[in-house]
Amino acid sequence: MFHVERMPPAGRPLDVPRGTHFSPRDEARHAARLGSGIAAETRPGCSTGNTLTASADSAAELLRSGAQQLHLELAPEQHERLVALAELLATWAPRINLTGHRSADGIVRRLVLDAMAMEPQLPPAQSIADLGSGAGFPGLPLAVLRPNSSFVLVEARERRHHFQRAAIRALGLGNVRALRGRIEQLEPETCDGVVAQALAQPTRAVQLALRWCRPGGWIAIPGAEQPPAPGVVAGVGEAEERHYRLPISGIQRTLWLGRRDPAPATPA
Numbered sequence: 001m002f003h004v005e006r007m008p009p010a011g012r013p014l015d016v017p018r019g020t021h022f023s024p025r026d027e028a029r030h031a032a033r034l035g036s037g038i039a040a041e042t043r044p045g046c047s048t049g050n051t052l053t054a055s056a057d058s059a060a061e062l063l064r065s066g067a068q069q070l071h072l073e074l075a076p077e078q079h080e081r082l083v084a085l086a087e088l089l090a091t092w093a094p095r096i097n098l099t100g101h102r103s104a105d106g107i108v109r110r111l112v113l114d115a116m117a118m119e120p121q122l123p124p125a126q127s128i129a130d131l132g133s134g135a136g137f138p139g140l141p142l143a144v145l146r147p148n149s150s151f152v153l154v155e156a157r158e159r160r161h162h163f164q165r166a167a168i169r170a171l172g173l174g175n176v177r178a179l180r181g182r183i184e185q186l187e188p189e190t191c192d193g194v195v196a197q198a199l200a201q202p203t204r205a206v207q208l209a210l211r212w213c214r215p216g217g218w219i220a221i222p223g224a225e226q227p228p229a230p231g232v233v234a235g236v237g238e239a240e241e242r243h244y245r246l247p248i249s250g251i252q253r254t255l256w257l258g259r260r261d262p263a264p265a266t267p268a
Contacts, residue, residue, distance in 0.1 A: 056086075058104070058105035059087070059107070060079070060083050062108045062113070062248060063082055063083060063108050063112065063113070064079070065247070065248060066108070066112075067247075068247075069248065070116060070117060070120070072116060072119075072145075078144050078147075081172075081173075082108070082112050082141060082144055085112065085141065085171060086108045086112055088166070088167055088170055088171075089101075089107050089111075089163070089167075090102060090103055090107055092163055092166075093107075096159045096163070098134075098135040098159070098163055099111070099134075099135055109248060111137045111141075112137075112141050113246055113247055113248060113249075114253070115137055115140075115141035116141060116145065116247075117244055117246050117247060118142075118220075118244075118253070119142055120244075121242045121244055122193060122195070122218075122220055123193065125192035125193035126192050127192050127193070128142065128149055128150070128152075128192065128193040128194070129151075129194045129213075130152070130154065130195050130197075131183050131194060131196045131199055131208065131212060132196060132197070132199035133154060133178075134155060134157075134160055134198075135163055135164070136160075136178075137197075138222075139151050140153070140164070140167055140168075140171075143175055143176045144173070146175075151176045152176075152177050152179055152189055153178045155179075156180065156183075183199075189212065190211075190212060190217075191212060191213065191214065191217065192214060192217045192218070193217055193219075193220065194209040194212050194213045194218070196208065196209045196220070196221055197221075197222045198222075202221055202229055202256065203230045203231055205221055206219055206230045206233045206236060206258065209221075210236070214260070215262050216260060216262040216263070217259070217260050218259055220255055221256040221257075222253065222254070222255055223255065223256065224252070224254065225252040225254065226254065227241045227243075227254035227255070230258075235260060236258045236259065236260060236261065237260070237261045238258070239256065239258035239259070240258075241254060241257075242257060
């Protein structure tokens, strides 16, 4: 449970005493209603509350099974936050077209577990930038899994940026900030690591990521079964490919991982 002093979840009175505790899933449900404008169960064509609850329960079980297959031990609050993220995105997605996945269990299966499988492939980093973050993937799940690292999500599209901010508030993620703007136009915040998923063709993605990566830091370009092939890029030294599979589905994934050249030594 997390201490919050914001608006209470939908269905709670507005005069809730200061210091009341809500879970991330309660916070996410309230944020979902704020984002959608009206309760999901009252919108024409939307799933009923029972269907949403069933999807969330299925999402929770999928998450447990996927974590077990990855040999990843989630703390209870991490599990709760990841399920809450899936529920929140499932509520927002149909209204503003954030993703083609429309159910919490589908989002866990195709987005959350994808990020969870990627996480062990990424080197340690105190700070990570997720460029072209979209609805916050993989950055938001990675931030849940790495609470001692700071994250910056960079996205140019307004609605996706608004969802990121709502998710950060609802999940109580103090280690994440969302920036809105074009990657090549914003003043970069250099980080120890940079993830650029579906940002541009591989060579261009690496070139864009270099501005956000500190000297000696790493750049990760996720790929499908065939690994990304950016080739030789000025400013990048050693590089490698990593191969892994998603839990539950067994889908093959790849990762191109490169190191930015270290800063030149200062003359004595």
